[in-house]
Amino acid sequence: MRSSDLPAPVTVVEGMPGAGKTTVLAALARAGRTVLPEYTTPAGDLLDQDRHPHHDDEDSHLANWLRKADQLCGHSGPVWVDRDWLTALAWAASTGGLARRADWIYCHLAAGRLMPPGRWIILDLPPHLSLQRRSERLHPGHPWSDPTILERLRAFYLDPPTHLATAHPRLAELVAAVPRQRVDATASTGQLASAVDAVCAR
DSSP, X not given: OOGGGSXXXXXXXXXXXXXSHHHHHHHHHHTTOEEEOSSBOTTSOBOOGGGSOOTTOHHXXXXXXXXXXXXXXXXXXXXXXXXXXXXXXXXXXXXXOHHHHHHHHHHHHHTTSSOOOSEEEEEEXXXXXXXXXXXXXXXXXXXXXXXXXXXXXXXXXXXXXHHHXXXXXHHHHHXXXXXXXXXXXXXXXXXXXXXXXXXXXX
């Protein structure tokens, strides 16, 4: 259940919807970095946006995090990942059911089916900018289209261990042990890619 057990150094890029995760990771891929996309096929390829599971299809989302963890074992060099199981916790923290989701995560970590990454990079963005950047692709009824829920989401991303302390103290300790770097996502895409890349150069 240690990030050192992974065959390759893993950096996971997380954060607010609309913060630029996918765009930044695409830039890093063009620069020659190995990138594992947010949603993958069983072969490890990018799953097209129109084939992503519905936000209510919890089983498919959870299966995706397990599939990606398995796919990481096939890499020998540094890997950059577009979201991991921290997203499942962030979803639950913002919409409800955090204790249940934390227990699921912890059980899979204990069994070795999930692993902590080497580090998380959190792209931070105020809710109003998250909504503004996604204005043309917001889905009515999606929880992350609600400013109040986005506030809860942002609060979780800025301090996951504190939010997990009551829901699941053992998982809170594990999450606290993973280095976490906040990056201001209000910058331009080019500046953001450089800032994210610089985190791993330290």
